[in-house]
Amino acid sequence: MYRCPSCKKEYPLEEKIFRCRCGSYLLVESPGVFPLAALETRDLSIWRYREAYGLPPGTEAVSLGEGTTPLVERTMDGERVRFKLDCLLPSGSFKDRGASVLVSLARRIGVRELVEDSSGNAGAAMAAYSTAAGIRCRIFAPDSTPPGKLVQARLCGAQVVRVPGPRQAASDAVLAAAEKSYYASHLWNPFFIQGHMSAAFELWEQLSRSLPPAVVVPLGSGGYLEGIHRGFRLLVSAGYARALPKIYGVQAAVCDPLHRAFQAGLADFVPVEARAGVAEGIAVSRPPRAREVLACLRESGGRSLSVSEEEIIAAHRRLLASGLYVEPTSATALAGLARLSREEREGAVIFLSGHGLKASEKLAALYPA
Ligand SMILES: [Zn+2]
Structure with a gap:
């Protein structure tokens, strides 16, 4: 379950939400830690600790081998x-640590398209993992963002939506898109x-x-x-x-x-x-x-x-x-x-x-x- 620390409302993990209806951020509790014995046989990706993430049963990893950095x-x-x-x-x-887990959840709950509003590392990570998962990814960025900052996300398969006006306009646009799409927000x-x-x-x-x-x-x-x-x-x-x-x-x-x-x-x-x-x-x-x-x-x-x-x-x-x-x-x-x-x-x-x-x-x- 998702739990709101503010109004205490709970939501099932299958809900395609990024925050509570009261406006607060949400929490998920880990049901427990990974078993020590499992570490002997699992590969070196972050999925060797999979039990700790609290993902719904039946979630399959979307992995590009992330983990065990030197x-x-x-x-x-x-x-x-x-x-x-x-x-x-x-x-x-x-950001790959978070993107791998969040995109795995998205695929598990049937997301076909997601939106994000980072023109930096989070956007690049979400683009890579969405593409690996077969999920369409749209990144909203202010029109003023230098093209070089978005090239990694774009070449990794994201559609970049340039929003004219100040930075707030891009934030508003992604929230509007989130009404119909899944907002895979690295911040929320x-x-x-x-x-x-x-x-x-x-x-x-x-x-x-x-x-x-x-x-x-x-x-x-x-x-x-x-x-x-x-x-x-x-x-x-x-x-x-x-x-x-x-x-x-x-x-x-x-x-x-x-x-x-x-x-x-x-x-x-x-x-x-x-x-x-x-x-x-x-x-x-x-x-x-x-x-x-x-x-x-x-x-x-x-x-x-x-x-x-x-x-x-x-x-x-x-x-x-x-x-x-x-x-x-x-x-x-x-x-x-x-x-x-x-x-x-x-x-x-x-x-x-x-x-x-x-x-x-x-x-x-x-x-x-
Ligand atoms: Zn709440």
Whole structure:
């Protein structure tokens, strides 16, 4: 069942909904964790943890082999730092974890066409998995979006619908289309979040079935953070791990509605102007699942951070100098690490969310020859 945390209404998983009729986001509960014995025989995709996602019975995986991304250690300024390379998923970003699970659900409940409104990594991931599932995918984007940003989604089979006017016009258009189609929203849909739990499970396996003391993640809408925390929580409640890692969520200062809320002790985001800096992938001014994200962050015992454009670029240069070619958005996590105390940093794992090859045009402009 879907459950609304606000009005407590429940919906069967067969319903083609993305939020509650009261306007709130929805939750799904995992019925339990995966059996340990199954890990011996299953392949290395995120589907080795399939029981944990809470999908309806009979759901078949739509998989492109996503999962078990490398955990690597690099030495930076004399300090050992560990990185989880979620930039190495099939479409080049962590969004494949959510897209694989959400598109599998969509096929299970008979969706023939879905709509989405991301012109970035989520759009590319939804396009790839929809095509793999034989589902028609339409991506709504503002007319002003550079063609290069949409090329991956378009070539992976999505129909791109360009909407004239401001960004809000594209958001309105996708909501109108959602009346007749399935809105596979990476921002709203709880099954997209469920897929991100796999990152937590993999980390636990890669650390000999234990959890690190802390992780650092880029923080935009907060879906990644929420999914990873839910994964950790499931491992602890199943007795597979002892303690929840502290999560440090890092926003860019040009757009930090969750950081402001965390600092002020508020339950929901603080509205900010929609501004995208160098970390455009996490420029989300009105994150719809903010209440849940903030609750997860607080439960983990970690905190939010807000870093400047200069700090992000400096961190990006350090990653490049280590041979890690990632999107600037990914570098926010390393910029956040630099802000932590030595004690907080100890044993932390940094999540790198998107590949540098996704942002060639932007990187060429950022670092002219
Ligand atoms: Zn509700």
